[in-house]
Amino acid sequence: MTNEPSEAQIAVHWREEAYYPPTAKFIAQANAADPDILERFSEPNFPECFKEYADLLSWDKYWHTTLDTTDPPFWKWFVGGRLNACYNCVDRHLTTSRNRAALIWVPEPESEQTSAITYQELYRRVNEFAALLRDFGGVRTGDRVTFHLPMVPELPVSMLACARLGVIHSEVFGGFSGAACGGRVADSGSNILVTMDGYYRNGELVDHKVKADEAVATARELGHEVDKVLVWRRHPNSYASKSPMVEGRDFFIDDLLPDFRGAVVEPVSMPAEAPLFLMYTSGTTGRPKGCQHSTGGYLAYVAGTSKYYQDIHPEDTYWCAADIGWITGHSYIVYGPLALGTTSVLYEGVPTYPDPGRLWRIAERLGVNIFHTAPTTIRMLRKVGPDESAKYRYRFKHMTTVGEPIEPEVWRWYHDVVGKGEAAIVDTWWQTETGGFLGSTLPALQPMKPGSCGPGVLGIYPVIYDEDGETIEAGSDRAGNICIRNPWPGIFQTIWGQPERFVDIYYSKYNRRNSTDWQDWPYFAGDGAVQAADGYFRILGRVDDVINVAGHRLGTKELESAALTVNEIAEAAAVPVMDEVRGRAVEMYVALKPGLSAGAGIEAKVSEAIVREIGKIARPKSVWIVTDMPKTRSGKIMRRVIAGISNFTDVGDVTTLANPEIVDDIRHHVQSEKLTRGEVPRDLSPQEAEEIKSFGRAE
Ligand code: WT7
Numbered sequence: 162m163t164n165e166p167s168e169a170q171i172a173v174h175w176r177e178e179a180y181y182p183p184t185a186k187f188i189a190q191a192n193a194a195d196p197d198i199l200e201r202f203s204e205p206n207f208p209e210c211f212k213e214y215a216d217l218l219s220w221d222k223y224w225h226t227t228l229d230t231t232d233p234p235f236w237k238w239f240v241g242g243r244l245n246a247c248y249n250c251v252d253r254h255l256t257t258s259r260n261r262a263a264l265i266w267v268p269e270p271e272s273e274q275t276s277a278i279t280y281q282e283l284y285r286r287v288n289e290f291a292a293l294l295r296d297f298g299g300v301r302t303g304d305r306v307t308f309h310l311p312m313v314p315e316l317p318v319s320m321l322a323c324a325r326l327g328v329i330h331s332e333v334f335g336g337f338s339g340a341a342c343g344g345r346v347a348d349s350g351s352n353i354l355v356t357m358d359g360y361y362r363n364g365e366l367v368d369h370k371v372k373a374d375e376a377v378a379t380a381r382e383l384g385h386e387v388d389k390v391l392v393w394r395r396h397p398n399s400y401a402s403k404s405p406m407v408e409g410r411d412f413f414i415d416d417l418l419p420d421f422r423g424a425v426v427e428p429v430s431m432p433a434e435a436p437l438f439l440m441y442t443s444g445t446t447g448r449p450k451g452c453q454h455s456t457g458g459y460l461a462y463v464a465g466t467s468k469y470y471q472d473i474h475p476e477d478t479y480w481c482a483a484d485i486g487w488i489t490g491h492s493y494i495v496y497g498p499l500a501l502g503t504t505s506v507l508y509e510g511v512p513t514y515p516d517p518g519r520l521w522r523i524a525e526r527l528g529v530n531i532f533h534t535a536p537t538t539i540r541m542l543r544k545v546g547p548d549e550s551a552k553y554r555y556r557f558k559h560m561t562t563v564g565e566p567i568e569p570e571v572w573r574w575y576h577d578v579v580g581k582g583e584a585a586i587v588d589t590w591w592q593t594e595t596g597g598f599l600g601s602t603l604p605a606l607q608p609m610k611p612g613s614c615g616p617g618v619l620g621i622y623p624v625i626y627d628e629d630g631e632t633i634e635a636g637s638d639r640a641g642n643i644c645i646r647n648p649w650p651g652i653f654q655t656i657w658g659q660p661e662r663f664v665d666i667y668y669s670k671y672n673r674r675n676s677t678d679w680q681d682w683p684y685f686a687g688d689g690a691v692q693a694a695d696g697y698f699r700i701l702g703r704v705d706d707v708i709n710v711a712g713h714r715l716g717t718k719e720l721e722s723a724a725l726t727v728n729e730i731a732e733a734a735a736v737p738v739m740d741e742v743r744g745r746a747v748e749m750y751v752a753l754k755p756g757l758s759a760g761a762g763i764e765a766k767v768s769e770a771i772v773r774e775i776g777k778i779a780r781p782k783s784v785w786i787v788t789d790m791p792k793t794r795s796g797k798i799m800r801r802v803i804a805g806i807s808n809f810t811d812v813g814d815v816t817t818l819a820n821p822e823i824v825d826d827i828r829h830h831v832q833s834e835k836l837t838r839g840e841v842p843r844d845l846s847p848q849e850a851e852e853i854k855s856f857g858r859a860e
Contacts, residue, residue: 214464217461302328312335325429340376363514710746
């Protein structure tokens with residue numbers, strides 16, 4: 162027996178928070194204000210309830226089967242239906258809203274003009290680029306095209322152009338490195354890479370095209386050739402990159418577009434089940450997972466959740482300040498909002514550039530009334546500009562938080578200060594894999610509770626299982642693995658090219674038997690959670706070896722393989738360390754090859770390798786060189802031990818290690834250095850302590 166607290170004891174420390182009701186003003190205008198909607202989406206009405214979401218779309222051919230479960234867990238939604246996602250997001254709004262802004266783009270430099278792109282203008286740009294992709298790029302329905310684009314209108318234009326052609330797009334977050342992009346280009350088999358010469362970030366015009374050269378080289382090493390690199394220019398006719406244009410491979414899009422002026426490309430009518438896009442995410446192994454999302458199910462799901470949970474009306478000015486390079490941006494900047502015909506704001510740069518008032522200036526100027534961001538941004542703004550928002554006269558009716566658990570203190574600041582006590586907040590729990598929200602509150606019907614996402618959203622029936630598959634009841638104060646008992650239209654279809662891994666990761670743990678009954682195939686989300694007696698879930702974080710840095714998933718294996726590209730490194734281990742702003746940061750522990758000694762900038766080399774292989778978001782907070790890693794007798798690195806050291810928590814029982822004596826050496830070295838640097842440890846909450854104590858347990 163140990164005297165460490167059990168999961169049950171930990172959850173008991175949980176303090177129940179008071180509810181916050183939405184205002185009468187919000188309720189009076191909400192899309193979902195009649196409680197009847199909860200009944201319509203209750204379990205007896207599953208799966209037919211999702212007809213309501215599908216009916217938000219325009220179908221070329223209506224479907225005959227809502228849900229086909231004959232090949233589990235490869236669910237098929239709206240079978241027999243045909244539609245085009247671009248038509249649904251653009252063309253169909255032309256009759257009523259041709260002159261409404263579809264997108265409002267805010268460049269980072271305040272000296273550059275904000276531009277509004279109407280639905281008509283979006284229609285033209287998308288058609289012309291679709292014609293270019295088809296006739297110059299040679300792409301055909303079903304091909305994959307990779308984008309490595311920043312937050313510019315050319316990104317949604319490129320996405321919608323692909324969707325128009327039935328071409329599968331795969332956007333790689335602009336902040337990812339060229340190498341990371343190249344790995345995804347090769348995995349998806351894209352012959353075309355679409356990029357941009359540069360973009361503004363923190364006041365600097367970043368050279369971005371150079372990453373395309375690295376991406377092509379990495380893809381080549383992986384045995385895949387890219388035929389064409391199509392380059393948008395941040396300022397047409399002026400080239401912001403030092404990287405030379407490769408003859409016959411690289412082309413400026415603004416040079417080619419005049420040939421396609423006025424082109425009209427018929428939207429290709431796609432089966433509901435055709436893939437719309439891939440979105441890569443990290444997992445427990447080094448190989449990223451290309452989550453494949455469908456056309457009909459996905460679009461219906463993001464339209465429905467945008468309508469009821471984001472409370473989007475066409476006349477709203479909606480701003481999701483995430484990056485389109487992540488699933489949040491695909492679902493809730495581009496596809497959901499545009500399917501509903503609203504105005505979606507895009508901001509190019511850093512939230513605090515040139516000062517912490519920037520976001521509120523944009524909100525005031527554009528009359529934004531729905532605002533959507535992540536806890537990491539909220540924490541940062543609370544730290545660097547707690548009084549800024551009060552200086553600006555914007556009014557939000559609704560705000561979202563997404564991506565990681567939000568501390569109740571931070572939630573209250575968001576509510577009272579950013580939301581001016583008026584905005585309804587939804588805390589939306591979901592994942593790259595799930596296409597749209599899984600857990601949240603219906604803003605006019607279910608009160609908010611700081612720190613809890615809420616119950617399952619409409620048509621989603623979550624459950625918490627213990628390790629043996631027994632249900633943990635609501636209000637029992639015990640934590641477990643949150644799963645979704647049913648399929649839903651937004652769920653991804655498979656991992657691109659790895660169907661076995663798809664079944665294995667998400668379904669094998671709790672699959673009950675070989676049956677075509679969906680009830681036997683709960684979806685394993687990989688998150689720990691507790692459910693309060695009122696049915697609200699509190700998400701505790703990942704149960705696998707994934708570190709959530711500022712709302713972005715980084716796999717320990719990816720970080721470790723990047724560190725191992727440094728010649729001197731023999732072994733590497735990545736662990737999370739609590740971070741005031743980013744939630745978690747990464748610390749790397751590395752052991753050198755025999756005969757080598759520390760010094761000569763090894764730490765910097767490891768950091769650079771990680772930035773090169775993955776991107777700046779993964780840059781470790783510290784790199785610790787150790788003489789040996791704490792290991793089990795079978796030679797496995799005990800990540801929980803070093804995670805405990807990094808976080809100044811109890812490292813637990815080390816007597817079973819092969820080399821227990823190393824623990825004190827490492828602790829002394831790391832903790833004294835941290836104290837010297839002024840990295841004062843703070844007390845961890847019981848949940849955080851549990852996360853550290855069990856880190857690496859997935860192996
Ligand atoms: C992981 C998914 C969903 C879009 C952005 C992230 C964590 C997500 C919440 C939330 C607590 C959250 C989970 C999840 N997460 N939203 N509201 N409260 N945790 O997508 O990169 O696929 O990450 O983010 O751990 O599994 P992602």
